[in-house]
Amino acid sequence: xxxxxxxxxxxxxxxxxxxxxxxxxxxxxxxxxxxxxxxxxxxxxxxxxxxxxxxxxxxxxxxxxxxxxxxxxxxxxxxxxxxxxxxxxxxxxxxxxxxxxxxxxxxxxxxxxxxxxxxxxxxxxxxxxxxxxxxxxxxxxxxxxxxxxxxxxxxxxxxxxxxxxxxxxxxxxxxxxxxxxxxxxxxxxxxxxxxxxxxxxxxxxxx
Numbered sequence: 447x448x449x450x451x452x453x454x455x456x457x458x459x460x461x462x463x464x465x466x467x468x469x470x471x472x473x474x475x476x477x478x479x480x481x482x483x484x485x486x487x488x489x490x491x492x493x494x495x496x497x498x499x500x501x502x503x504x505x506x507x508x509x510x511x512x513x514x515x516x517x518x519x520x521x522x523x524x525x526x527x528x529x530x531x532x533x534x535x536x537x538x539x540x541x542x543x544x545x546x547x548x549x550x551x552x553x554x555x556x557x558x559x560x561x562x563x564x565x566x567x568x569x570x571x572x573x574x575x576x577x578x579x580x581x582x583x584x585x586x587x588x589x590x591x592x593x594x595x596x597x598x599x600x601x602x603x604x605x606x607x608x609x610x611x612x613x614x615x616x617x618x619x620x621x622x623x624x625x626x627x628x629x630x631x632x633x634x635x636x637x638x639x640x641x642x643x644x645x646x647x648x649x650x651x652x653x
Contacts, residue, residue, distance in 0.1 A: 468532070472539055479544040483551070483602075487592070511550050515542040552602075575611055576618050583629045588637040594645075596634035 480489070517539055523531045559565045564585055571577040591597045603611065615626075 468536065472536055472543075475536065475540045476543055476547075479540060480547065483548070513543050513546040513550070515539040515546075575614055576622060579611075579615060580622075580625060580629065583626065583633065586633075587640075588630075588633040590637050590641045594638065594641050596637040598630070598634075 477486075515538070517535045519531070519535070556565070566578050566581050566585065568575065568578045571581065586599055588599060589597050601608075
């Protein structure tokens with residue numbers, strides 16, 4: 447019986463796992479992680495410098511924020527040809543970069559919301575999460591999906607916090623639940639109406 451050939455670092459490099467290949471693999475895995483938070487349909491890429499400005503904004507130029515991670519290889523791993531550590535290192539790099547991406551993502555959203563006064567502080571509601579949550583619903587605008595149907599907003603929390611808050615909301619009296627449903631119904635109606643108004647600006651070819 448022929449013995450399986452042991453994979454060495456030389457074999458690994460010869461198989462096409464070059465530096466560019468590793469970078470590509472990191473990018474692909476990072477994009478897959480980002481897709482768990484942001485739909486790939488809503489991600490667009492374009493070439494630009496380190497700064498940019500939105501014409502309709504009065505704010506100063508935005509700056510590109512870099513994310514990075516280090517990869518270290520032990521000499522002993524190379525000597526023992528532990529090629530599995532390459533995949534382990536790639537997974538670690540992806541998680542580190544994804545964590546940095548999420549921190550910048552939430553920081554950017556928070557800053558933008560603060561600048562336009564579209565933020566809610568629980569302290570203003572006596573620490574009552576139910577009241578703060580209702581105010582959040584009143585402040586935001588719902589969007590629509592690609593079929594023109596109203597889509598409900600996402601709320602991102604730590605799983606343990608989300609479970610606690612959801613239990614608290616469900617325990618609220620019926621009058622509160624009716625208020626929430628009323629606000630959401632109105633927001634959905636407004637979202638569909640805005641989309642219809644947006645589409646009305648376009649001329650469609652006659653059938």
